[in-house]
Amino acid sequence: MPFARRNADGHIEAMYDAPQVGAEEEVSGDSPEVVEFLLGQGQADWISSDLALARVLEDLIDVLLERHVITFSDLPPAAQQKLITRRGLRKELDYVASLFPSGDEDEY
Numbered sequence: 331m332p333f334a335r336r337n338a339d340g341h342i343e344a345m346y347d348a349p350q351v352g353a354e355e356e357v358s359g360d361s362p363e364v365v366e367f368l369l370g371q372g373q374a375d376w377i378s379s380d381l382a383l384a385r386v387l388e389d390l391i392d393v394l395l396e397r398h399v400i401t402f403s404d405l406p407p408a409a410q411q412k413l414i415t416r417r418g419l420r421k422e423l424d425y426v427a428s429l430f431p432s433g434d435e436d437e438y
Contacts, residue, residue, distance in 0.1 A: 331356045331357065331358060331359060332345045332346065332347060332356070332357055332359055332364065333345065333346045333347070333348065333349050333350065333353045333354060333355060333356055333357070334346075334353060334355050334356075334357045334364070334367075335350065335352050335353035335355075336355070341363070341367075342357070342363055342364065342366075342367040345357075345364070345367065345368075388413065388416060391405075391413065
């Protein structure tokens with residue numbers, strides 16, 4: 331049976347196959363709260379994967395546009411709007427990031 335670590339609210343926040351410090355409670359693998367925890371973890375993994383794939387697709391579209399394989403107007407209007415929005419957000423994020431240089435650069 332798995333061992334669970336709980337947060338301050340009493341909800342499972344981590345599970346282990348052996349007892350760990352703070353995770354000594356043995357729980358049934360088919361209990362509703364274990365199933366809920368595992369489904370929540372799965373959803374987080376899917377969301378992370380979807381975000382990474384969205385970036386890959388955005389970069390792929392940029393390459394296809396740069397090489398004139400497709401034109402921007404070839405894309406459906408909804409896709410055009412989403413790409414315009416993401417490009418605007420990325421420019422804003424790049425600007426904000428430029429205000430806080432990393433430690434690799436010379437400091438004044």
